[in-house]
Amino acid sequence: xxxxxxxxxxxxxxxxxxxxxxxxxxxxxxxxxxxxxxxxxxxxxxxxxxxxxxxxxxxxxxxxxxxxxxxxxxxxxxxxxxxxxxxxxxxxxxxxxxxxxxxxxxxxxxxxxxxxxxxxxxxxxxxxxxxxxxxxxxxxxxxxxxxxxxxxxxxxxxxxxxxxxxxxxxxxxxxxxxxxxxxxxxxxxxxxxxxxxxxxxxxxxxxxxxxxxxxxxxxxxxxxxxxxxxxxxxxxxxxxxx
Numbered sequence: 681x682x683x684x685x686x687x688x689x690x691x692x693x694x695x696x697x698x699x700x701x702x703x704x705x706x707x708x709x710x711x712x713x714x715x716x717x718x719x720x721x722x723x724x725x726x727x728x729x730x731x732x733x734x735x736x737x738x739x740x741x742x743x744x745x746x747x748x749x750x751x752x753x754x755x756x757x758x759x760x761x762x763x764x765x766x767x768x769x770x771x772x773x774x775x776x777x778x779x780x781x782x783x784x785x786x787x788x789x790x791x792x793x794x795x796x797x798x799x800x801x802x803x804x805x806x807x808x809x810x811x812x813x814x815x816x817x818x819x820x821x822x823x824x825x826x827x828x829x830x831x832x833x834x835x836x837x838x839x840x841x842x843x844x845x846x847x848x849x850x851x852x853x854x855x856x857x858x859x860x861x862x863x864x865x866x867x868x869x870x871x872x873x874x875x876x877x878x879x880x881x882x883x884x885x886x887x888x889x890x891x892x893x894x895x896x897x898x899x900x901x902x903x904x905x906x907x908x909x910x911x912x913x914x915x916x917x918x919x920x921x922x
Contacts, residue, residue, distance in 0.1 A: 687724055691733060692733040712761075714747030715789050718796035718807070726806055739800055739807040744814035746821055748786050755787035762786050764817050790821050798828040806830035807841040 688699045716856035721739045724730040730737065746761045757763040760775035760783075768774035775783040797807050807829040812823045819838055833839055 683763040687720075687729070690729060697776045711749040711785065712743060712745040712747050713749035713789075714741070714743060715750065715792035717741075718800060719792065722796065722800050722803065722805070726803055737805045739805060740810065741797075741807055741825070742810040742812055743822075744812045746815070746818040748787040750787065750789040751785055753789060754784050759788040759790075760786055761788055764788070771812075788818075788821065790824065793821070794824050794828055797825050801828055801830040810843060811838075811840050812843045813845045815842075861878060 685833045688702050689695055692698075718739065718741065724735050746764065748761050754777075755773075755775050756865075757768070757773040757775070760768065762774040762783075772779060773783075774780060775787045777783055797809070800807055807825070808831050809822055809826040809829050811818070815822060819840075819842075822840040822842075823838055833841055835841075835912055840874075861876065
């Protein structure tokens with residue numbers, strides 16, 4: 681497992697701007713040392729400078745690939761991240777050391793990553809697991825991480841927080857999502873704009889949010905105040921049957 685350098689931006693007031701600056705000055709190297717990074721976060725919060733921080737502690741894991749970079753692993757093609765991502769020639773295991781001496785570092789490091797999230801949770805440190813574009817092939821792995829994270833995704837499934845390729849998180853806003861005859865989304869609905877019962881054609885008066893891969897919906901009056909007045913009887917959440 682690779683060594684993780686010291687914390688570049690310690691937790692501090694105004695740290696978000698410093699993190700963005702560091703990200704802008706950092707070029708991706710191709711590897712995804714998830715387990716090592718989570719283990720470093722655990723050390724920071726339990727025995728390092730972060731141990732003295734007051735309040736609840738959280739980790740935000742935002743990844744664009746499957747966890748790897750564990751030099752101690754060997755694997756078949758089925759769990760080689762290069763093969764999973766179709767970056768390997770046919771009938772070749774690109775994680776085989778005979779093919780590439782550093783190939784084993786591209787093996788999917790699922791078990792160690794799940795264990796690292798569980799170790800954080802055992803110390804009361806919750807992890808938000810976010811999959812940004814590039815992680816679609818690793819949905820099952822990210823779900824396993826999320827299951828140990830201590831953080832429930834209200835839009836599950838998936839259990840982790842999936843960011844679609846269009847850059848949005850939850851598809852949110854007035855007039856987006858699905859059309860239903862009764863109240864909110866429900867059985868028999870079709871793609872379209874949401875409306876309110878008793879108010880004519882579907883309009884922008886209803887307001888819901890839905891993850892792009894989810895069957896759950898949530899009413900969001902904070903994004904659209906008119907939904908409070910026009911549709912006061914609509915429940916706050918539910919599950920879509922497609």
